[in-house]
Amino acid sequence: MRGWGLTVYAVFFIAFIYGPVLILPLFSVNDSNFATFPMAGFTLRHYAGLWGQKPLLDALVNSLKIAAGVSVLATALAVPAAIAVTRHRFPGKPAVLSFMMLPLVIPSIVMAVALLVIVLRFLGIQLSLWTVAAGHVVICLPFCLSVLVSRLEGFDAALEEASRDLGCSPMQTFWRLTFPLAGPGIISSLLLGFIISFDEFVIAFFLTGTENTLPVYLYSQLRFPNSLPGTLALGSLILVASTALVVLAEVIRRRGVQSDNPGDL
């Protein structure tokens, strides 16, 4: 009885979280300039219209560049930090870890204005894509760190001791054991960092100079009703791309070593 009720609920739940989002691709192929029912017929003209819009393509390229750089930098910083957190005992670890997780609980608008203040008023640096990237590294780091920490925590600490015992130096142990074991975590950290930066709006909105990132461009378009069809098409493309990346990241992270720890899921 209750089992049935819950199953029905689960179906509604999935419909609730996916429904509104799927409205975008649905209307993006509707042959109308408004997002209204009834549907007017199938078309791809809104997609065709996107091609050749220079500001859009520029914004896309900017976002790709930032996301790629940010994900590599955040992961490169997070890997040694995750090893320290999972494999080393040191005083003040909880405090340090809390501090690193702080961006999760600070509203992004506060982070954005704080960075804005220090960049403009204290350092006197011009806003640019570089300042956006700097902000994105900060918000990606806790996510990358969490993914890597949970990956490394899933392994018996005795593995590294066994490696040392079998004659490997700490460096060799890292390359022959820790790195391959963390591999899926590293890849998914890269992908998550990429997605977070690629989709991030508020910090980019405050910290960008004359150039736009894709979400900032998209936001500017949301205000114009007559650019709605193009926005729907662009949004659908972004949805498809980020969904593909997330699924890839999750599948990779789950592959390889199985763990009984539900925290790994």
Place this chain on the structure above:
Amino acid sequence: MVEVADTAARAGLLGPRRGRDPGRRREALTGFGLLSPALLLMIAMLALPLAALIVLSFWTQSGFTLDRTPTLANYWRLIEPSDREIVWMGIHFHLAYPVPAILIIKSLVMSLTATVATILLAYPMAYFLAFRVKRNKAAWIILLTVPFWTSYLLRVFSWKVVLGFNGAINSGLMSLGIIDQPLDFLLYNPGAVMITLAHSWVSFIVLPIYVSLEKIDRTMLEAASDLGDSKWKRFRRITLPLSMPGTISAALLVFIPTVGDYVTPELVGGPGGTMIGSLVQQLFTKQNNAPMGAAVSIVMMLIIGSLVLIFLTLIGYWRMRARRAS
């Protein structure tokens, strides 16, 4: 994102270890060495900017001139009394500048409502996933995780398309002949903001709750039944209390950032659905009063922080957590 909730929770909860042992020194130094690049970056780009924000909040701006004399003027202005009375939602404000106070209270209430809705929506789903789904759990988990990682902006925007005057619901109901006129109360109000916030965060919160349910030893449930509990009683006496710490820490990860959310109220809130984030943005841009904006941001974070601490203390969270750990 389970790891995030987990790692964040663990951060504050492991007691400091005493380590006088000289053998530990080297380990600790290597640990700090490995951590230092990330730590330095976070200090440079998180701690210093926040410090700068605090410094700025003690300065004052009038027109285009920034006065660097340290003063509490901005903070005073936020609570400065006045004879003028403004009534908002039945609350009387005797403030010279009541907008921040009103918006902070409004943001807290809206965010709290959205958070509660999020938990109520997510808990049964997490329960289903933990206790009913036997096969393809990984697929379910991915299905539930994916929406959170797709563009926040687009998820909010999609509600604008759904709820709008010429949106999907209105046009759908009209074409079905259920209504003649578009319903104009759907969009641009606090309700729309709260629905959108709940929708945006619900896929974030299912997994942490699921993990806290999944970790419950099944033999404990069998023991409860064996001792005479009905299914419902067993849920109330075992499952719910054991999953509470995980659920609460997940809820905080929703509540804290949503208070300062900017995108959602801007896109679907309309004039009535404005929240504190929009004020901060305006102070920094249109109103050209960054010091006041800094003060509002800091007061907002202090209020959120103290509310969370009071809440956790009231419910005995740390005790609860320690008991689970043992």
Place this chain on the structure above:
Amino acid sequence: MAPTDALTDAVAEAALGADPLIRIEAISKSFGGVPALSGIDLAIARGEFFSLLGASGCGKTTLLRILAGIETPSSGRLLIDGQDVVGVPANRRPTNMVFQSYAIFPHLNVEENIGYGLRNLKIGKAEARARIEEALRLVKLEGYARRNSHALSGGQRQRVALARALVMRPKVLLLDEPLSALDKKLREEMQLELRAMQRTLGITFVFVTHDQEEAMTLSDRIAIVSAGRILQVGSPQDLYERPANREVAEFLGSMNLIPVTVTGPRAVDSGPLGPIVAPAALPAGAKAHLALRPERLRLGAPEGGGTSANRLAGKVQEAVYLGDRIHYLVEVPGLAAPLRVVAANDTARLERLGAPVEITWPEDVGLVLEG
């Protein structure tokens, strides 16, 4: 230092000769101020099967990890083959370890696991190949070389861990409760195999266990560890027959303890039970305990009708029939706890509950222990 029997010393000297392989001198270790080991002195001979036996948390595993170089002692000296190895990291020690969790590398298959350490030795590919094959044969895993490590049973993982360590040809093989995760039947099988393997290879084994039967089955010598100290070192027989103190006596097997006062070189007084004859090395007047193994006590008249035996009268409080033997609890007036008596089934008939019985034992059976 625990009081050591002169005999135990003699046995140790004989076993060690002049040149022990491992010499542990005054090793202490504390974790964050909490002592885990205090002042451990120990010598382990070449080719010996040596066990560290103790309850969990007694420090035995810490000592093993200090031998491996995973933990550093807070103070003291450790010599392996005459060389001071304190400060030498685990990867440069002539020791290899079988971990309690086995620590099988999950991303490598069986032969890659076994060959993991060989890449750190300066040996050619062909020799490495040959060594891996030899190791696989030794642990009876021929044909499993390419098996994925996830697809191994507990017993097979244990064998891989063993092969991975042995293939390094260590001077000392360290084993941290390697059999505790196996079921009883498999454990007993592995015990015999380990013992045979150690004899054939002649490698020194240092084995940590909390299972006294396992320690006695396998070891040449055993050190009993408790609360970070070594209580006694000796052969299984030594420890069982001549425990140095009450703690050892109670730790190994079952023991009846009766509080007594020493009255002479062969006499103790047990108060309400009267004088008892037992060889006592303690000065007259010393408070002591008389220790009696249950299987050395007899219900009924002494064998061969000896006259000099000790006698106590009591009545049967509990009798447990175990097939090959019968366990009795006999209530003796004047004793706080009933005496345990184990009778072989072929000599004893089953006494009824409440039946009056006489317990007898020869005068040289009792042990008088200080304290």
